[in-house]
Amino acid sequence: xxxxxxxxxxxxxxxxxxxxxxxxxxxxxxxxxxxxxxxxxxxxxxxxxxxxxxxxxxxxxxxxxxxxxxxxxxxxxxxxxxxxxxxxxxxxxxxxxxxxxxxxxxxxxxxxxxxxxxxxxxxxxxxxxxxxxxxxxxxxxxxxxxxxxxxxxxxxxxxxxxxxxxxxxxxxxxxxxxxxxxxxxxxxxxxxxxxxxxxxxxxxxxxxxxxxxxxxxxxxxxxxxxxxxxxxxxxxxxxxxxxxxxxxxxxxxxxxxxxxxxxxxxxxxxxxxxxxxxx
Amino acid sequence: xxxxxxxxxxxxxxxxxxxxxxxxxxxxxxxxxxxxxxxxxxxxxxxxxxxxxxxxxxxxxxxxxxxxxxxxxxxxxxxxxxxxxxxxxxxxxxxxxxxxxxxxxxxxxxxxxxxxxxxxxxxxxxxxxxxxxxxxxxxxxxxxxxxxxxxxxxxxxxxxxxxxxxxxxxxxxxxxxxxxxxxxxxxxxxxxxxxxxxxxxxxxxxxxxxxxxxxxxxxxxxxxxxxxxxxxxxxxxxxxxxxxxxxxxxxxxxxxxxxxxxxxxxxxxxxxxxxxxxxxxxxxxxxxxxxxxxxxxxxxxxxxxxxxxxxxxxxxxxxxxxxxxxx
Numbered sequence: 001x002x003x004x005x006x007x008x009x010x011x012x013x014x015x016x017x018x019x020x021x022x023x024x025x026x027x028x029x030x031x032x033x034x035x036x037x038x039x040x041x042x043x044x045x046x047x048x049x050x051x052x053x054x055x056x057x058x059x060x061x062x063x064x065x066x067x068x069x070x071x072x073x074x075x076x077x078x079x080x081x082x083x084x085x086x087x088x089x090x091x092x093x094x095x096x097x098x099x100x101x102x103x104x105x106x107x108x109x110x111x112x113x114x115x116x117x118x119x120x121x122x123x124x125x126x127x128x129x130x131x132x133x134x135x136x137x138x139x140x141x142x143x144x145x146x147x148x149x150x151x152x153x154x155x156x157x158x159x160x161x162x163x164x165x166x167x168x169x170x171x172x173x174x175x176x177x178x179x180x181x182x183x184x185x186x187x188x189x190x191x192x193x194x195x196x197x198x199x200x201x202x203x204x205x206x207x208x209x210x211x212x213x214x215x216x217x218x219x220x221x222x223x224x225x226x227x228x229x230x231x232x233x234x235x236x237x238x239x240x241x242x243x244x245x246x247x248x249x250x251x252x253x254x255x256x257x258x259x260x261x262x263x264x265x266x267x268x269x270x271x272x273x274x275x276x277x278x279x
Numbered sequence: 280x281x282x283x284x285x286x287x288x289x290x291x292x293x294x295x296x297x298x299x300x301x302x303x304x305x306x307x308x309x310x311x312x313x314x315x316x317x318x319x320x321x322x323x324x325x326x327x328x329x330x331x332x333x334x335x336x337x338x339x340x341x342x343x344x345x346x347x348x349x350x351x352x353x354x355x356x357x358x359x360x361x362x363x364x365x366x367x368x369x370x371x372x373x374x375x376x377x378x379x380x381x382x383x384x385x386x387x388x389x390x391x392x393x394x395x396x397x398x399x400x401x402x403x404x405x406x407x408x409x410x411x412x413x414x415x416x417x418x419x420x421x422x423x424x425x426x427x428x429x430x431x432x433x434x435x436x437x438x439x440x441x442x443x444x445x446x447x448x449x450x451x452x453x454x455x456x457x458x459x460x461x462x463x464x465x466x467x468x469x470x471x472x473x474x475x476x477x478x479x480x481x482x483x484x485x486x487x488x489x490x491x492x493x494x495x496x497x498x499x500x501x502x503x504x505x506x507x508x509x510x511x512x513x514x515x516x517x518x519x520x521x522x523x524x525x526x527x528x529x530x531x532x533x534x535x536x537x538x539x540x541x542x543x544x545x546x547x548x549x550x551x552x553x554x555x556x557x558x559x560x561x562x563x564x565x566x567x568x569x570x571x572x573x574x575x576x577x578x579x580x581x582x583x584x585x586x587x588x589x590x591x592x593x594x595x596x597x598x599x600x601x602x603x604x605x606x
Contacts, residue, residue, distance in 0.1 A: 063497050087503025094497035100358075102548050103493075114491050115503035119484055167502070 011039040014203070015060060015090070015171055020069035022059045029055040031227040032069070037171070042197040042204045044214045047224035048248050053207045054095065054175055056224065060205065061092040061173045073171075087115035091169040095176045095207075097160055099148035105159050106144045109135055112166030134165035138192065154185035161192070172196070173205045178213070186210065190217040211248075215239045216262045223247045239263040281546040281556075288545075288559035292340065295563060299336050299570045300328060304577055335463040339569045339583070340562040341471050342460070342528040343538070347561020349521035350535030351542065351553050352482055355489045356513050357419035363536035364521030367426025370532065371433040372404020373397040373525040378437050378452045382444035393455075394470060394526035401522030404429060409514070416507050417514070458531030458584025460569045467527050474523030478516035479554070485513055486550035493548065531584045533591025534561050540594075564590075 013036040023029040029052045037043055037060070045053040058064040060071055062078045071078040078086060091112075099108055112134065113127045135141045138158040143151060148159055157177060164172055174193070178186040194217050196202045208214045214221060215235040222232040225247045231238050244250045244265055251268040300312050305327060307315075315328040350363040357367075364370050380388075380396035408429055412421040437456070441449045454461075482489075488509040491499040499506055521535065538561035539553065545560075546552040568586035575581070 058497075061501065063500050083500065083505055084503035087501065090501075092497070092501035094495070094501070097495055097498050100493045100548055102543065107549065108494075111491055111494060111502060114487060117487065122487075164501075 013037050013039060014074050015205075016072050017056070017060055018070050018072070020056070020059055020066045020071065022055055022064055022066040022069075028067070029227050030059065030066070033227070033229055035060070035222065035229065037203060037205050038220050039203050040197060040201050041219040042194050042206065042217060043220040043222060044218035045205065045207045045222050045224060046211065046214050046247070047230075051224040051247075052227040053224050055227075057173055057175050057205065057207050058094075061090070062086060063092070063094070084115050087167065087169070089169050090171040090173070091164040091167040092172070093160055093164050093174045093177060095179070099156070099159075101147075101149060103148050104145055105135070105140055105148055105151070105162075106131065108148050108159055109140070109162045109166050112163040112168075115167065130166045130168055134162040137165060138162040154181050154188070157181065157185075157189060158192075161189070165196075170201070171203045171205075175207050176209060177206060179209055186213060193217070211239075211244070212264050215264065216257075216260070235263055236261070239265070241265075281552050284545050285552070285556055285559065288556065288563070292559055292562055292566070295566050295570075296336050296340065299339075299566060300332050302570060302574050303327070303332060304574075330465075334465045334468050335460050335569065336566065337468045338463040338471065338527060339460050339565045341468065341475060342524045342531065343534055343561035343563070343565030344558035345471070345475055345520040345524040345561075346531060346534040346565075347538030347542070347557040348479065348482070348554050349517045349524070350561075351539035351550075351557040352489065352513050352517040352520075353535070354539055355493050355548070355550060355553075356510050356517075357422055358493060358495070359419060359423050360540070361536070362423055362426075363533075363539075364517065364525075365530070365532040365535060366430065367423055368404050368408050368428075368430035368433060369401050369426075369518055369521045370525050370530055370535075371430040371437070372407075373401040373522055374456055374530050375433040375437045375440075376400020376403070377455055377526075377529070378440045378444075381452045381455065382440050382448050394523075397526035398522045401518060401525060404433060405514070405518040405522075417510050454582060455529040456584075457582040458529040458587065459572075459582035460528055460565075461580055461582070463527075471523050471527045474519055478519045479558075482513055482516040482554060483551060485509055485516075486554065489513060489550040490548075528565075529582075529584065531565065531587055533587050533594070534564055537591055537594050538564055 015037040017033060017035045020030050020033045021028060033056055035056070045057060047053045055064065059066050062071065065079055073081065073086060073090060109131050113130060117127065135144060138161050140155065140158050140162055143155060148156055151159065161177065178189050181189070190213060193204055193206065197204050197219070218235055220232065221235050221238055223230045223238065223243060230247050231243055239254060241252055241254045244252050244254070252265040253268060254263050254265050256262070257264055301307050301309055307324060307327065311324055312328055315325045319325045319329060346364065353362045353364060353367070354360055376399055377393060377397040380393055408422060408426045409417065412418060412425040414421065441452050444452070488504050491502050491504045492506065492509065496506055524531065539557045542553055542556035542560045546556040564587060565583060569583035571586045572581040572583045
């Protein structure tokens with residue numbers, strides 16, 4: 001891992017999106033989004049289903065071409081850059097990746113070295129070192145020779161994260177990395193990811209579903225609704241009952257954890273008589 | 280462990296080729312075979328070994344290897360274990376072109392042109408499958424479905440042609456369709472060789488790309504794989520290999536499906552190892568299928584395709600059964 005860095009917040013953002021519109025087929029999802037990903041921070045995209053948070057992440061990751069607007073990585077349009085060069089600086093983990101049958105953990109993590117390898121230069125010392133470090137950091141070293149498909153959901157997700165770490169990129173984008181996992185496993189993964197930002201100076205962008213986990217672990221929250229960014233900022237400022245109502249149409253109270261001070265939302269229970277019809 | 284597996288397979292293939300050299304309608308003791316090989320004389324044995332058995336064995340090995348590698352590449356780039364050159368229409372396109380040639384053109388042109396007709400058919404059907412399934416690039420599942428559809432359509436065309444053509448042409452077409460190495464000559468071996476020598480190094484060079492694409496398109500894209508280009512190059516290699524095999528040995532089905540699966544059990548799905556291992560397994564399958572065809576029903580010489588399909592069809596059913604149970 002790179003040496004610990006204390007604060008990168010004054011640094012220029014390296015990944016930015018300008019006036020992004022994107023979508024699938026005829027359905028536009030993003031409608032002119034501007035975003036700059038803060039350096040060395042853990043940023044979380046939050047929003048209801050269909051709000052465009054995954055679409056925004058995919059567009060920033062270059063897997064989806066915008067219909068209008070540009071994504072810039074280090075000042076260059078990412079969709080017109082050499083994809084291998086981009087992969088040396090930006091790693092992505094899509095939602096719910098599936099490992100092929102019979103692939104071992106070490107082989108999977110080793111795939112993260114792809115952008116650094118050429119036909120003539122494979123399995124160098126650097127490769128071996130990056131793979132070892134990534135496996136150690138994510139605690140999967142003991143499974144190195146096991147098949148990925150034989151592991152539990154949380155272990156498997158740690159292996160995929162190890163693959164992205166072996167890529168040794170400063171920027172890492174993850175699409176719903178904690179979905180379908182137990183709460184404890186989600187917390188462990190988010191601890192691991194926030195350490196990456198805070199202790200190793202990596203810049204992370206995550207799509208998360210769980211509001212309270214997002215509020216607890218994000219340095220910076222971006223709330224999206226209907227293809228637009230509604231509001232963004234630190235959770236202490238924007239994770240409010242009014243914003244949750246605006247973005248999620250959720251009636252909730254926001255309390256504060258007495259220990260950490262981070263905001264927590266508690267849904268308001270509807271009175272028994274006023275049951276809303278099930279949609 | 281995997282390196283020794285490949286070595287073991289190579290030794291097994293060499294031994295099987297040796298066995299195949301000794302057996303036939305005129306069994307030859309190993310020592311005489313060795314003698315004919317090392318010191319060719321103007322004798323019957325030398326002729327049988329050098330001009331009849333050796334080219335046939337060499338062609339069986341090359342054809343089996345080509346089909347198996349074509350299947351291994353295809354299965355990995357479309358992420359579908361049931362894909363193979365014959366399932367997605369490459370083989371049937373070649374077959375239609377070959378039968379078309381036999382039924383309509385063989386009176387005007389020499390049979391030497393048959394491989395070219397078959398190769399052209401394979402190429403045209405591959406291009407058709409790709410362009411019909413194209414949608415912002417190659418979508419693997421669409422490719423397989425369109426391929427299956429095209430295979431059915433070309434299969435119908437082939438049947439129609441056989442029914443309406445005269446008996447002699449129909450008979451030749453029928454034997455060709457089953458897949459046979461009968462009367463293989465050195466010039467066939469020379470003809471097929473370049474079609475292996477070019478694609479094999481290319482697909483080995485792109486083995487890492489195929490491994491990355493096996494993780495899914497978005498993961499591969501994140502790792503910096505130029506997906507469309509790599510997939511096109513690998514697909515072209517697969518078509519060249521399958522087309523060549525079909526051109527020189529006819530419609531040997533199922534080798535491209537079974538061999539990669541058997542090889543994957545031995546060495547795993549890593550392409551740099553899977554391709555050579557598949558080639559060896561495919562070569563073994565066709566070699567033994569042809570040996571059985573040559574010696575099991577003497578004096579009849581049966582097409583190798585019968586034996587490949589005889590084992591291949593039940594295996595295909597088993598594979599479908601297993602995939603169904605996983606879901």
